[in-house]
Amino acid sequence: MPDFTVREYAFISIAYEGCPDPTLDHAYISGKAFEHxxxxxxxxxxxxxxxxxxxxxxxxxxxQYVGVIETPCGTRIEILPKHVELNGTDDQDIIQQERKLLQKMLSVSLHLPYREAGSANLNRFKQPLHEWIMTQFLASFERLVQRGLRFDYNRVQEEQNFLRGQLQHVKYMRQLLTKKHIFPIEHDVYEVNRPENRLIRTALEVVCKKSKDASNWKLAQELRLMTNEIPRCQKIKQDFRQWQSGRLLALYAEIKPWTELILGEYMPVSTQGEWRGMSLLFPMEKLFEHYVAYHLRRNLPEYTVKTQYATEHICQHQERRIFKLKPDIFIECLKAKPIVMDTKWKLIDQSDRAGRYGLKDSDIQQMFAYSHYYLKHDSDVVLVYPYRKDKFTQPLDDFKFRLPSSAKLRVVPFNVDDPKNFKII
Incomplete structure (x- = not known):
């Protein structure tokens, strides 16, 4: 089945005879895939x-969800952020730019140990998201095999013609006289069968089945032969809970996030018991929030940047506080007043004054509540929107709240392609 690449807010329709060619804003898929x-x-x-x-x-x-969805019939739909303006730009160039952005945001939000190793990765943005994840997983696994897999002692109970380890006396005494030459024993075996290796091996099996990239498939098959003695895990969640960390397993820290992505199958909600394929869906609002917070921490090292800071509530009910206020980002410093920020993955237009620039009433009301409960109207609140060339390049004029104070709302752009220069202090 063919793979499709679309962007946020695109349409997906059932294919019919003579239907147009798929575009970034409209894909045509089979009836079975559409029903799914x-x-x-x-x-x-x-x-x-x-x-x-x-x-x-x-x-x-x-x-506003991005990622990959796979249907039972084999149709894969890659959903990219809607960030680059079309304006006659070649679709392949747009796809590469959007993939680059999504990969950077995922690396930041999921704390992925993403490496760029020179010219070998020059064409990485030509890969769909799922193939990029598989490429990173295979590269991490190859490095792990080269440095050496970790072994562990596992307790084994068996019957042998010789003594080894500990004799199970009760079982031996209950045996028939004709079997007295057989010894029920219990001993430890130093082997590669441990939760971390089982999970990685299981993820490798998924890559072998799902990858359509020739280089990925070849490397996956080679690693499969090299690690053939590792069994697959039967209980994925249980093995992930048993995944250990520490100095002896430091080499496994790099591959764990990629293994979780391949086996965890990130979906907005649980669909246990149903087909999920290799489905990876992420809300762009959250990715943008984590991306902004990450670069604020890097650009403002003297400030403390907290995400999802929640200490205040709007109401008191039956002597309990309810309806929590949770701003996206809270910035504080000993030498300056705190700042509350909210990030919005939405395109606004600085020239559209008649349409209030595309700002929503609910967003402004939310920022007023943050200013009142967190800052006592004594400091700024900030709304952050994506930068748009020729549409939103400079902060809007400050919005002053109708209060006897200096409290104001600032609306600023964040350039996802050049985040190093973003500072709001």
């Missing part, structure tokens, strides 16, 4: 996650 997406849409809606929106009997509209 409709089922996922209903499942997600029950849990409050809006991934798809029905736009007719034969059309779905995507929301």
């Amino acid at each position: 997406l409709c089922g996922l849409s209903a499942s997600f809606s029950k849990h409050g996650a809006k991934v798809f929106e029905l736009a007719g009997r034969r059309k779905l509209k995507l929301d």
Whole structure:
């Protein structure tokens, strides 16, 4: 089945005879794949996650989730951020730029040990997201095999014609006289069978089945032969809980996030018991929030940057505080007043004054509540939106709250392509 690449808010329709060629804003898939997406849409809606929106009997509209979805019939849909303006730009150039952005955001948000190793990675943005993840996993696994897999002692109970380890006296005394030459023994075996290796081996099996990239498939098969003695894990969640860390397992820290991505199958809600394939979905709002916070920490080392800071509540009910206020970013410093920030993955236009620049009433009201409860209207609150060439390049004029104080709201752009220069202090 073919793979499709679209962007946020794109449409997905059932393919028909003579339908147009797929674009970044509209893909045409088989009826079976479309039915599966409709089922996922209903499942997600029950849990409050809006991934798809029905736009007719034969059309779905995507929301602010990015990643990869695989259907049982083999159709893969790669969903990229909607960041680069079309304006006659070649689709392949747009795809590479969007993939580059998504990879950087995922590396920051999921704390992925992403390496760029010279010219070998010059074409990495030509790979779909799932192939990029598999490439990073295989590279980490290859380095791990070269440095040496960790072994562990496992307790084994068996019957042998010789004594080894500890004799199980009770079992031996209950044996028939005709079997007295057989010894039930218990001993430790130093082997490669440990939770970390089982999980990595299981992820490798997934890569062998799912990868369509020739170099990935070749390397996966080589590693598969080299680690053939490692069994697959039967209980993935249990083995992840048993994954150990420490000095002796420092080499495994690099590959763990990639293994979690391949086996964890990040989805907005749990779909246990149903087909999931290699599905990886991430909300762009959260990715943008973590990306901004990460670069604020790097650009403002003297400040303390906290995410999802929640110490205040709006209401008091039956002597308990309820309705928590949770700003995206809270910045504090001993020598300056604190600042509250919210990030919004939404395109606004600094020239659209009649349309209030595209700002929502609910966002402004939310920032007013943050200013009141967290800052006592004594400091700034900031809304951060993505930078847009010729559309949103400079901070808007300050919005002053109608209070007898100097409290104000600032709306500033964040250039995801050049985050090193972002400072709001």
